[in-house]
Amino acid sequence: MDTQSLRAFLAVAEQGSFSLAAEQLHLTQPAVSKRVAVLESQIGARLFDRIGRHIGLTEAGHTLLPRARQILVMFDDTQRALANLHGEIGGSLSLATSHHVGLHRLPPLLKAFTRDHPAVRLDLRFLDSEQAYQEVLDGGLELAVVTLAPSPSQELVTVPVWVDQLYFVCSREHPLAACEELPLSALSDFNAVLPGELTFTRGIVTETFAQEGLRVHVSISTNYLETLKMMVGIGLGWSVLPETLIDDELYCLPIRHRPIERPLGYLYHRGRTLSNAARAMLEVLEQTRREQAD
Known part of the structure; x- marks a missing residue:
């Protein structure tokens, strides 16, 4: 069971479509179908029912879904921990923001961050605050800068900035x-x-x-x-x-x-190992928070 097949499975499950999953993963649709087929062969069960244009999870798919997320979160967390040992600030940073925060609060921060850390590949996603919150909770995102929940989960660190x-x-x-x-x-x-x-x-x-x-x-x-x-x-x-x-x-x-x-502020999962890039972004956000407080 390899991580590429698990990522393809998760993408199809979340998008409800092989073609949309292919776009998300920057692959061709046949490549995504092949990876899912490999995974189905490994576990000996179909993961999706394909009825017309509708794609739904089978019982095996529903059983695998939360475990696939856990496996990939653990794998990615391990990769970040190893990469952090080098002390370099680079690689990919998955960051979500709402449209309003992204348009009216983040631009000067992102400009300073990309200027100071050109080796970081910024994977910026515009999501509703509630969706970004859930993505961080599920392990799909490192950071989010959004409207904060009135009653945040104890699994998350949430810090108001504005x-x-x-x-x-x-x-x-x-x-x-x-x-x-x-x-x-x-x-x-x-x-x-x-x-x-x-x-x-x-x-x-x-x-x-x-x-x-x-x-x-x-x-x-x-x-x-x-x-x-x-x-x-x-x-x-x-x-x-x-x-x-x-x-x-x-x-x-x-x-x-x-x-x-x-x-409005930032949040990340309390149990996640943050990349050096994410820690650098937190420093920028913390500087902004201190400036707002003065």
Whole structure:
């Protein structure tokens, strides 16, 4: 049972497609199929049911999936530990970030990091914060710089670097824009456009209302804050957005309530051996955190 076959199996299981797995692994589809076939031959069982265009895990596939992840995490961890002995900062660094953090917080840090460590191959992935969180937890990523979970897993080290203050906003033509002062309850009478139901940011907002015994009526959801800004701007509802997205198109509502804040920062698995490249990135993030605190 070789690691290449296990990686091909995992990619197909996660993507639900041999062609998408091939793209992810930078291989041809026949090469991925061959590696999965080799693995099936080794364990003596089919791993996938192929019905039409649908691909699903068999019972053997479901049994192998968590063990394959564990084997590859242990293998990669061992490789990093051995590579770290040389003290060189190079190799690949798998780093995930959300679109908003990646656009508005990370660019100067990445510029400094790539300038100081040109031998590092940066594998940067743009994911929803929740997906990045799970990928780090499962061992698929070394680091993530995202919105932090309100109740993080004890298996993860999570460190806030920035604090995003979220502002209640609407379009300048919205009925709420005519009010000079508003209680939080006034927003419950109007539709909201907010991030998806399972996002950390949505949870922070709805919990704020729930503490006051209020409900939020969400008419439209999207995980892209820039899209939310557009929908607010054309009058589809009120929302909460960070300061980085607020401009003259939007009206900041004068809500009588403490500001809603969300922590942005980095996270990694507590039990993982970090590469020298990852440790170098943490130094950059820690420097930024200290500067924010001053």
